[in-house]
Amino acid sequence: MRFTTLIKHPADWMAGGTDDQCAVLTSRIRLARNLRNHPFPGWAKREQRAAALDLMRPAVEALPAMKDAFSQELGDLSSVQKQVLVERHLISREHAARGDGSGAVIERRQTFSLMLNEEDHLRMQAIRPGLQLSAAFEALSALDTELEESLEFAFDPTLGYLTTCPTNLGTGLRASAMLHLPGLVLSDQIGQVLQAVNKIGLAVRGLYGEGTESLGNLYQISNQSTLGESEETIIRRLERVISQVSQHERNAREKLLEDDPEMVADKIGRAYGVLRHAHIIDSKEALNHLSLLRLGANLGFFSDDTVMLCDSLLMDIQPAHLQLHSGRKLSPEERDSIRAEIVRSRLQSLGSPDNRVITEEGEKTPDTSNPGNA
Template identity: 35%
Template sequence: MDHRLEPLLEKPPAWLLPGGPDADVVVASRIRLARNLDDRPFPHRLAPEEARRLCTEVRERLSVFFEEGLALEPETLSKADADLLVERSLASRDLLEAPRPTLILFNQEESVGLMVNEEDHFRIQSFASGLNLQVAAKVARPLVRKIGSRFPLARHPKLGYLTACPTNTGSGMRASLLIHLPALSRQKSSLQHALQAAQKSNLAVRGVHGEGSRALGQLYQISNQRTLGTDWSSQLEAVQGFGQEVARYERETRRALLREAGPRKLLEEDFGRAHQVLAESEALTTAQALDALSVLRLAVHCGLADELGFSLDSHLMLLNSFQLQPGHLQARVGSELPPEARDASRARLLRESLSIS
């Protein structure tokens, strides 16, 4: 493991801290902004030496902003270290796999970061725990202003900020929520209704790690699709409003699970199986662990765990949902592991962390 990444294992990222609004449903809020230079081709057309020069310029001009954080060149990282950054939402797969020099910067709290030479020259990211898009936007603004004052940005007087992908042109802003919908996921028609409502509101629905990823552990990512013709505030309001609505809908469904005899019995059985899986399994895949933790978190939040006499920490289970993914797991054990060894370590570390037996 790169020694510079070791401090990341000592604390959760800002977006996984406890106490965020509506955190029983909305895990985290993220703002991502795309910006490009007006005097250079988009990253996919940059010559390698031009891409490297931009990385050097960013280090020189923005190093003060990230003084207590890290600046990393993905080409120097192992696969396990790269996985760790993806799991903490500090880097995208597109950045890590780009055929050109790239750069990742983030602050000590991991509340704001910057990807250089991904799809766009600059991808600014900011985070907050729970349903807190306004706070995430506030965190992003100083970096946005600093970049604008130090680099000439590509902006059209009518269209707004120009981006490599036309769907980002305009504000260049994507507001997204990471939401946990275990109760709605148990009732497929209710889940479909919620996801269709999101799509009718011009919101995109993806898996936990964005486009192309699966909704492991009933975790979904919701974000705005429109960036052209509307401003920051209206885009934030649309995503924030849906977050509030889906949180209400998920809670109603959780309460209904305990009121109705059939669904309650099924949840009790699933809770027992999930607890047994975590207590007795010699090996667990990421998907198996996330699904079991999701059932346990649902039982905590709807009150079933207490009724059955189990004392479980929902936030600790949420932390484990991320800390026992492949990158974190290998960082914790200090070496790259084949899948079978990862699965065995995951099962053991989960039992130890959650004190389940």
């Protein structure tokens, strides 16, 4: 599969639009594995990395689930192409910085992505829409089992799977969910909730993982420990916490609409106005306004399909996607102009917010049979 074919259509997990995805956009499971009797990538010489790649890549491509997959050495991709894969959460920023001796094999629907010679020999991930950590794990575990028939992984009976970073030792599992939490942010509850999540041993990160900031009110919540617990135990605990955070978000949205409906309507209306009419907009501002537009769709100010529109725009207005769309390297000023043009074009048919969601008394309209525009 060619790169252009891979990115031509949105990934299955980017479809969005269900009630379950009101707060939880995606679930991701990642497994770290290393080859037995091979130096780990960070300590391997160039020829050793190449040998490991030559061993792993055919084995991954032969998996039934990876039929017609995109498979490429990173050294053969341009910097923009690699950054597009980062923006789609298909490879890590660290992997994109690597070149010779590293590769990626990505399933055609982008539900599976395998990084070869990243920090570990194999970083395998499965992504699903909404809160589906268990389903994602089952799918990736089956893939992992199939790979073990052709590849021998570094495993210790006491410690479990051996990994480059001690935090991944044991199961090698990193489970995470991407959450959209504008209600908690607007009600100033986000700090309290995230602090509680940290206290029980879970990590909270920004849009692109460790070391990145939260943009568009998007947060990643993941496990930190992988040693001494089964994969099922880790996932059950994470699903329970994410469900609780999601419920807090729903409650915050309802209370905002009850207590201060004019403020909610004002923020959603301003976001709509800027996005529909701006001719220059940077990435951060666009993401924050799209977050409010998505919130408006969830609350009934816009039709349900607006959620899917926002989710696709969240990806398509990223810097590398813009450059790929334009077919050339863009200056920051050019990106801001093209970004605004794309947003205006996509939102051209979107009508103004339906403020009948709120009554003159500031209460939420009880009839939710048709939450979209009348």
